[in-house]
Amino acid sequence: MSVFGEPSEQQRRVWRVRDLVRSLAVEWFAATEVREPVGDTAITRPVLADPLAGLRAAVLSRWVAAGQVRDYALDARGAGRSWAEVASVLGFDDHDAPGVVAFEHVAERGGRTGPRWDRVWWRCASCGQRVADTGPYSSHPSEVETGHAETCARHAADVAAWAERTGWGQ
Numbered sequence: 157m158s159v160f161g162e163p164s165e166q167q168r169r170v171w172r173v174r175d176l177v178r179s180l181a182v183e184w185f186a187a188t189e190v191r192e193p194v195g196d197t198a199i200t201r202p203v204l205a206d207p208l209a210g211l212r213a214a215v216l217s218r219w220v221a222a223g224q225v226r227d228y229a230l231d232a233r234g235a236g237r238s239w240a241e242v243a244s245v246l247g248f249d250d251h252d253a254p255g256v257v258a259f260e261h262v263a264e265r266g267g268r269t270g271p272r273w274d275r276v277w278w279r280c281a282s283c284g285q286r287v288a289d290t291g292p293y294s295s296h297p298s299e300v301e302t303g304h305a306e307t308c309a310r311h312a313a314d315v316a317a318w319a320e321r322t323g324w325g326q
């Protein structure tokens with residue numbers, strides 16, 4: 157990172173999140189902000205007098221964000237997005253089967269006995285039903301998604317697209 161030149165959009169986002177975590181440390185853990193110089197320059201930046209308060213805010217933010225990764229991924233599936241699209245946002249495009257990796261990431265149940273994952277549930281935005289999703293291990297929509305209403309337009313379109321793609325009967 158240079159002091160000079162325009163920061164990229166990604167850098168601005170990183171700074172924004174850092175600012176939020178620091179302000180949460182002030183709000184939640186009574187941390188105080190002090191200013192320290194940036195390198196050998198006369199420029200200063202705000203830092204926390206007690207770094208442990210920053211650590212607390214960062215750990216709590218990470219825990220909440222991890223829950224939101226799961227919630228938004230499931231909402232995206234409910235809204236009609238594919239596991240491949242979810243995988244792309246999660247940064248899994250380089251894997252052999254990005255959709256499967258995304259499903260396993262979202263469905264993972266750390267520390268529980270039994271299978272590590274088997275299915276997730278989301279609310280279909282098309283038919284309003286709660287759908288069980290066993291992951292993109294099979295190509296037929298009815299084998300991986302159960303619970304759509306019989307009249308669900310999205311599911312009917314998915315099945316029709318599958319028939320078109322495979323050349324098989326529905």
Ligand SMILES: [Zn+2]
Nearest residue numbers: 280283304308
């Ligand atoms: Zn549906």
